[in-house]
Amino acid sequence: MLSRVAENLYWLSRYIERAENTARLVNVNAFLLLDLPPGTAPGWEPLIAITGSQPRYQELYGSGCDERSAVRFLLGDPRNPSSILRCLEAAREACRTVRDILPREIWELLTQLSLYVRENLAAGLSKKGRHAYLREIIEGSELIAGKVISTMMRDESYHFLAIGRNIERADMTTRIIDVRSGSLLPSDTTELRPFEAIQWISVLKSMTAYQMYRRKMQVQVQRSEVLRFLFLDRQFPRSFLRTLDAIGESLAELDKQREIVAYLKGLIAKVETTPVEELRRDDLHAFVDTLQLRLIELHQQIAATYFLPPQVQAQSA
Amino acid sequence: MPIDLSQYDISRAYDELLVRPNRARRHAKNLAAHLRKMDEAELAARQAAADLAIKEMGITFTVYAHAKGGTIDRAWPFDIIPRIIPKSEWDAVEAGLKQRVTALNLFIDDLYHDQKIVKDGVFPAEVLADSKNFRPQCVGVNPPLGIWAHVCGSDLVRDSDGTIYVLEDNLRVPSGVSYMLENRQVTKRVFPELFEDYAPMPVDDYPSQLYDTLAALSPRRVRNPEVVVLTPGIYNSAYFEHAYLAQQMGCQLVEGRDLFVDSGDCVQMRTIYGPQRVDVIYRRIDDLFLDPATFNPESTLGVPGLFRAWQSGKVAVANAPGAGVADDKVVYAFVPEIIRYYLGEEPGIPNVPTYRCMDKGERQYVLEHLHELVVKPANESGGYGMLMGPMSTAKERATFARLIRRSPRNYIAQPTLSISTVPTVVGDHVEPRHVDLRPFILSGRTTQVTMGGLTRVALRKGSLVVNSSQGGGSKDTWIVDEEKG
Numbered sequence: 001m002l003s004r005v006a007e008n009l010y011w012l013s014r015y016i017e018r019a020e021n022t023a024r025l026v027n028v029n030a031f032l033l034l035d036l037p038p039g040t041a042p043g044w045e046p047l048i049a050i051t052g053s054q055p056r057y058q059e060l061y062g063s064g065c066d067e068r069s070a071v072r073f074l075l076g077d078p079r080n081p082s083s084i085l086r087c088l089e090a091a092r093e094a095c096r097t098v099r100d101i102l103p104r105e106i107w108e109l110l111t112q113l114s115l116y117v118r119e120n121l122a123a124g125l126s127k128k129g130r131h132a133y134l135r136e137i138i139e140g141s142e143l144i145a146g147k148v149i150s151t152m153m154r155d156e157s158y159h160f161l162a163i164g165r166n167i168e169r170a171d172m173t174t175r176i177i178d179v180r181s182g183s184l185l186p187s188d189t190t191e192l193r194p195f196e197a198i199q200w201i202s203v204l205k206s207m208t209a210y211q212m213y214r215r216k217m218q219v220q221v222q223r224s225e226v227l228r229f230l231f232l233d234r235q236f237p238r239s240f241l242r243t244l245d246a247i248g249e250s251l252a253e254l255d256k257q258r259e260i261v262a263y264l265k266g267l268i269a270k271v272e273t274t275p276v277e278e279l280r281r282d283d284l285h286a287f288v289d290t291l292q293l294r295l296i297e298l299h300q301q302i303a304a305t306y307f308l309p310p311q312v313q314a315q316s317a
Numbered sequence: 318m319p320i321d322l323s324q325y326d327i328s329r330a331y332d333e334l335l336v337r338p339n340r341a342r343r344h345a346k347n348l349a350a351h352l353r354k355m356d357e358a359e360l361a362a363r364q365a366a367a368d369l370a371i372k373e374m375g376i377t378f379t380v381y382a383h384a385k386g387g388t389i390d391r392a393w394p395f396d397i398i399p400r401i402i403p404k405s406e407w408d409a410v411e412a413g414l415k416q417r418v419t420a421l422n423l424f425i426d427d428l429y430h431d432q433k434i435v436k437d438g439v440f441p442a443e444v445l446a447d448s449k450n451f452r453p454q455c456v457g458v459n460p461p462l463g464i465w466a467h468v469c470g471s472d473l474v475r476d477s478d479g480t481i482y483v484l485e486d487n488l489r490v491p492s493g494v495s496y497m498l499e500n501r502q503v504t505k506r507v508f509p510e511l512f513e514d515y516a517p518m519p520v521d522d523y524p525s526q527l528y529d530t531l532a533a534l535s536p537r538r539v540r541n542p543e544v545v546v547l548t549p550g551i552y553n554s555a556y557f558e559h560a561y562l563a564q565q566m567g568c569q570l571v572e573g574r575d576l577f578v579d580s581g582d583c584v585q586m587r588t589i590y591g592p593q594r595v596d597v598i599y600r601r602i603d604d605l606f607l608d609p610a611t612f613n614p615e616s617t618l619g620v621p622g623l624f625r626a627w628q629s630g631k632v633a634v635a636n637a638p639g640a641g642v643a644d645d646k647v648v649y650a651f652v653p654e655i656i657r658y659y660l661g662e663e664p665g666i667p668n669v670p671t672y673r674c675m676d677k678g679e680r681q682y683v684l685e686h687l688h689e690l691v692v693k694p695a696n697e698s699g700g701y702g703m704l705m706g707p708m709s710t711a712k713e714r715a716t717f718a719r720l721i722r723r724s725p726r727n728y729i730a731q732p733t734l735s736i737s738t739v740p741t742v743v744g745d746h747v748e749p750r751h752v753d754l755r756p757f758i759l760s761g762r763t764t765q766v767t768m769g770g771l772t773r774v775a776l777r778k779g780s781l782v783v784n785s786s787q788g789g790g791s792k793d794t795w796i797v798d799e800e801k802g
Contacts (some may be wrong), residue, residue, distance in 0.1 A: 002575050003587045096551050100564035104374075111375040156589060255590050306589040312574050 001156040005101060007307040008094040009157055010164035013148075015091035016110070017168040019084045019117075020141035023134040025050060025176070026074055028206035030130065035198050044070035046179045050172075051082045071130070076121040084137060085121070088114040103151045106144055113140035159250035163302065166250075170243040171295050176203060177230055178288040200226045207238045224277035227284075231276045240291070244268050247298075260301045267294045320352045320360055320747060322740075331477050331737040332749055333400050344403045344797055347514040352398075357745035364742045367397045367507045376499050377557050378785050393496060394790030397507055400739045400752060400772045404518070404798040410473070410481060410756070411766045413665025416656060418469050418758045421486065421643045423659040425465040428642055429455050439658045440651055444675070447726045448642055449695070450489075452604060454611055455639035458628050461534045462761060466643065467635040468527070468599075469758045470494070473666070473770075475737035482669045482734070484753065486652070488636060488644040490601045493771040494523060494757045495558035498565075500771075500793040517795035518768040523757070524565035527599075530761035531566075534633035535596040542596035545569045545586065547576070549602050549618045559601050571595075573602075578622030584632040597633045598623075604638050646695045646729045647673060670732060674725040683730040684721065687714045690730040692721070705781070707733055736781060739792060741774055751775045753783050754794065769794035 025047055033043070045065045048057045051074065060079055061069045076085045092114050099107050116136060123129030145165070152158045200221045204210040209230070210221075216233065217225050233239040237246075248264055251257040271291070279287055323339035334345035341349035352360075376393040402410075427434050428451065434440040445451060470491025472484040501520055505512065528544065535542030548559035550572050563570035575586050576595065585592035600607060606616040611624035626632045642648070650671040656664045672679040672690070683690060692704040704717045721728045738749035756770030772792040773783035783789040 001589050002569055002571060003589055004572065004575050005569075006589045093551070096556070096560070097570075099560040100546075100568070100570045104564070107375055108373055112373055115372070308574065308587060312587070 001160075003306060003308045005098050006156065006160045007303070008098045009101065009160040010302075010307075012091050012094040012098065013161040013164035014168040015087045015094065016141050016144060017165045018082065018172070019087040019091070020138055021169070021172040022051060022074055022082070022084050022087070023137040023141075024206045024208070026071060027131065027134045027138075028202050031205075032198065032202040036195055043067070047074060050175045050179045052175070053080060053082050056080055068125070072125055075124050075133075076117070085117055088117055098157075101157050103147065105151070106147050109140065109144050109147065113137065113144070116140065154253070156254060159253050160306075162250045163247050166243040166246045167295060167299060169238055170240055170247075171292065173207065173230060173238055173240050173243065174288045174291050174295075176206060177227065178285060196223070197221050203230075209236060209238060212236050227276045227279070231271060241268065241271055244271075254306075256305055260298070260305060263298060263301055267291075267298065270294070319354065319356050322349060322352065322747070324746070325740065326748065328735075328738065328749055329477055330735045330749070330751065331475055331479050333402070333475070333737050333739045333752065334398075335740065344401050344799055348399070348401065348511065351511060351514075352740075352747070360742060360747075361745045363507050364397050367395055367503050368392070370503050370506050371395055371499075374499065374503070375557075376496070376503075378554055393499070393785070394776060395500060395503060396741045396750075396774055396776075396790055396792045397504065398740050398742060398747065399504060399508075399511070399517070399793040399795045400754075401515070401517075401795045401797055402769060404796050407769070407796045410666060414471060414756060414758050414766050415764045416660060416662060416665050417471065417483065417486070417652065418466065418760055419764060420656040420659045421469070421488065421652070422464050422466055422760055424655045425488075425637075425640055425643050426463050427659075429458060429465075429639060434655070434658055437658070439654055441675075444647055444651075444726065445642075448645055448648070450604070450639075450641035450645055452612075452639035452642070454624065454628075455637070458637075458639075459630075460627075460637045461536070461630075461633050464760050465637040465640040467530055467534070467637075467760050469760070470755045470770075471758065473754045473756065474669070474734055477735040477737075481666060483652070483666050484669055485646065485649055486644060487755075489603060489641040490555075490636070491755070491757065492555040492558050492601075493755050493773075494767070495561040496791055497757075497767065497769070497771040497794070498523060499561075500791055504793040515795060515797050517797055520768050523767055524562060526759055526765050527562065528566040528568070530759045530765075531597045531599050531633075531635055533761045534635060536630055536633060537594075537596055539596075543569075543586075543594060544597040544599065545571045545576075545595050547571055547573070547598050547600040547602055549573075549606070553601070555601065562599075568599075573616075573618045573620050576620045576623070578620060578626050582622070582626045582629050582631045584620070584623065584626050595632060597635065599635050604641060607634075607638060646693050647675065647726065650729055669734060672730045674721050674728040674730065680721065680725050683728075684718055686730075687717060689733060691733055692717050692728055692730045695727045695729065705733070733781075739772070739774065741776070741792075743778075748778065750778075751781050751783070752792065768796045 029044065029047055043065060044067055048054055048065065048070060057073055061073065073080050074083060077083045078085060080086060092110055095102065095107055095110050120133055124133035148161055200223060201210060203226060204213050204221065213226065213229050217229055219225055229236065229239065231240045234242055234245060236242055244264060244267060248261060251261050251264065274287060322335065325335060325338045327335060327338055334348065335341055372392050378391060378393055424434065428445065435442050435445060466488040468491060470487040470493060473481050474484050475481050498520060531544045532542050544566065546559055546563040546568055548556060548570060550556065560570055569586065571586055577585055579585050584595040586595050602618055605612045606618045608619045608621060608624040609616045610621040624638060627634045627638065649668065650673050653664045653668055656662060672683045674680045674683055688706045688709065690706045694702045704713060736751045736753060739752050740747040741750035752772050752774045754770050754772050757767045759765045772794040773789050774792050775781055775783045776790045777788055780788065
C-alpha cells in the first residue's frame with residue numbers, strides 16, 4: 001500500500017468520526033439544556049471547548065456564546081475547520097484520492113452525506129429541524145462505518161481506517177470527559193447538585209453509552225462509575241481503553257509496528273494503573289491532558305513509520 | 318401529453334435516429350416507440366433521475382476557473398436518450414480505426430528511428446522540424462512491442478450526407494473512457510426497459526482489456542506485474558477518470574511524489590513497508606511534466622529520472638513519451654498518406670478535408686475563406702484557441718489572419734461540417750443536438766476498439782462545440798446488431 005494512500009485513509013476516517021462525534025455532542029447538549037433550570041445551564045460554551053476551537057470561535061463571534069452562533073459554528077460554518085461541514089468536505093477530499101481503494105458505495109455515501117449536510121443546513125440550524133438533521137449525520141457516518149466493516153477486505157486499507165477512527169474516538173472520549181467533568185459544573189455549587197446525575201447521563205448519552213452503562217454497571221449514574229466505565233471498560237466500543245485495544249489489534253496486522261505497539265502498551269498501562277474514579281477535578285484535567293499528548297505522540301509515531309516523509313509530502317501536486 | 322416526434326425540428330444535419338420528423342431510422346424504431354408511449358412529465362422525471370444518479374455516483378469533471386483562481390467540480394452532464402449505431406456500420410468504422418492507429422504507431426516508430434517516410438519525401442522534413450511534440454530525447458528508443466501509442470482516442474463526426482470522418486486523433490493522454498462506462502451504468506438505472514428491446518454490445522470489458530494491454534509491456538516476466546496509473550492529482554480535469562480506471566483495473570493510483578527512481582534506474586513506489594518496484598506506468602501526465610530531469614525542470618508532478626528508467630527499458634510507459642508527435646493537427650492532415658505509405662491501403666475512414674496553412678496555395682485559400690472555415694492551432698486540445706468562421710467577428714478573423722501569416726505551420730483549416738444530431742431531452746420534450754463520437758483504440762499484442770465510444774453532445778441549441786469544458790454533455794452509445802433484433 002502506498003504511504004500517501006495509508007495517510008489519506010487514516011484521515012478520511014478520522015474526519016468522518018469527528019463529524020459524527022460533533023453531531024452527537026450538539027444533539028445531546030440541546031436535550032440536556034431542556035432538563036436544567038433556566039439560568040443555571042452551562043449553555044454551549046463547553047461544546048466549543050470540547051472541539052478545541054475557542055480561539056477560532058472568539059475571533060469569529062466574540063466572547064458571547066449564544067445557542068444560534070454556537071450551533072452554526074459547530075455544524076456549518078465554513079470558516080471553522082472543525083465544523084461538521086468542513087470535516088465532511090475534508091473527508092471527501094481525502095476519499096477522492098483513495099477512491100481506487102475503497103468500495104465505490106463508500107464514496108457515494110460520503111458524497112450524499114456531504115451534500116445533505118450542505119443542502120439542509122438551514123433545517124439543521126432551526127430548533128425544529130435540528131434533531132432530524134443531526135440524526136441523519138450520525139446515521140450516515142454509521143452507515144459508512146458499517147459498509148467498511150461488511151464489505152472491505154481486512155487488509156492494510158481496513159486497518160488504517162480503523163486506526164484513524166479509533167484515535168479520533170479516543171481523543172474525543174477524553175475531551176468529553178474533560179469538559180463535562182471539569183469546567184462544566186463548579187464542584188461546590190449546591191443549587192446544581194441535584195442535577196449532577198443528569199449531567200453524567202448526558203455525557204453517557206452523547207456516546208450512546210447510557211443503555212450500555214446501565215446494563216454493565218447496574219448502579220445509579222454517578223461520577224466515579226461513569227469515569228471507570230468511560231476510561232476502562234474493555235467491552236464498550238467508545239471507552240478509552242477499548243479504542244486503544246482496537247488500535248493495537250489493527251497494528252498487530254501490520255508490519256514494522258513493534259515500537260508503536262510498545263508505546264501503545266505503555267499508554268494502556270498508564271490508564272490501567274490510574275485510579276480514575278478518585279481523581280478530583282484538577283487532577284482529572286491534568287490526567288486527560290497527559291492522555292491527549294500521548295495520543296498526539298502515538299499519531300506521530302504512526303506517521304513517521306508509515307506515511308510519506310514530510311519533505312516529499314511538501315512536494316504537492 | 319405523449320412525446321411528439323412529429324414536432325422534431327430536423328435541421329440540415331444528418332440525424333442519427335430520425336430520417337425526418339416522426340420517422341425513425343430502422344435501428345431506432347423501438348426507441349421511438351418507447352418515447353411515443355412516454356408522456357412529457359415522465360421524460361423529464363427520467364432525466365431528473367439520471368441527473369440525481371450522476372450526482373450520487375459522484376461522476377464529475379473539473380473545470381479550470383481562472384477567474385476564481387482554482388477549479389470547480391461539476392456533475393457530468395448526461396442526456397438519457399442513447400445514440401444508436403447499427404453494428405454493420407460500426408464494423409467498418411472499427412476496421413478503419415484499427416488501420417489508422419496501426420499506421421500511426423508505425424509512423425511514430427519510424428520518426429524516432431530511420432525517418433524513412435521523410436527520406437522518401439512523403440512527410441515534409443520542415444513539419445517534423447517544427448513539431449512541438451517531437452521529443453529528440455526519444456530518438457533510438459525501442460519501447461516494448463514497438464508500440465508508442467497504446468491508448469488512442471479518435472474523434473469521429475458525421476457530415477450531412479451521412480459520411481463519417483475522423484476529426485482528430487488523441488495520442489497523448491486521451492480522456493473520456495470512464496464516462497463511456499459510467500453512462501452505460503446510468504442508462505441501465507433509468508431506462509431499464511429499453512434493454513428488453515435492444516441488446517447493445519457491452520462496453521464493460523474495457524478496463525480488463527486496458528490492464529492486459531499494459532501488463533503485456535512489463536519488462537519483468539512475472540505473473541502479476543506492478544501496473545500503476547500516474548495522475549497529476551485531484552485538481553486535474555480528468556482526475557475522476559484516473560481514479561476510476563485504477564480502481565477498475567485493481568491498480569495503484571500514484572502521484573509523482575509516490576515514485577522515485579533508484580540507483581539501478583528502476584522505478585520504485587513509496588509504500589508503507591518501503592520501496593516497491595513498478596513495471597508499467599499508465600501515465601496521465603503530459604510528456605513535458607513527466608520528468609523534471611529531462612523535460613520541464615519546473616514540474617513538480619513528475620518523477621526525476623523516469624525518462625532514463627524508460628529509456629533503459631526498466632519500466633514501460635504508456636503512452637510512450639514522444640507519442641504526441643502524431644497528435645499534431647498538421648500531422649493529421651498527412652494521415653491518409655501515412656496509411657498508404659506504411660500499409661499500402663486506402664484509408665477506411667476519411668479525414669475531414671483539411672487545408673494546411675504551410676502550403677502557400679492552401680494558405681491563400683484559407684485566408685480568403687476564413688468566414689466559412691474552422692481554423693485550429695496545431696497543438697491545442699479541448700477546443701481552445703480555435704476560430705469558428707461562420708460565427709466569428711471581423712476582428713477575430715483579422716487576429717487569426719495575422720496568426721496564420723506569422724506561423725503558418727501552426728494552423729490548419731477545415732470546412733465547417735454540418736455534424737450530425739441526436740434527439741436530446743430539453744425540458745419536457747426532445748430537440749436535435751449536435752454530437753461527435755470518441756472511440757478508444759488499444760494497441761498491444763492485439764488492437765482492440767471500444768464498442769462505440771463516448772458520444773459527446775453540444776447541449777446548447779445550434780452549438781457545435783461538444784467539449785465538456787465548454788458546455789458539452791454526453792450520451793450513452795449503443796452498437797446494436799440488427800440481425801439479432
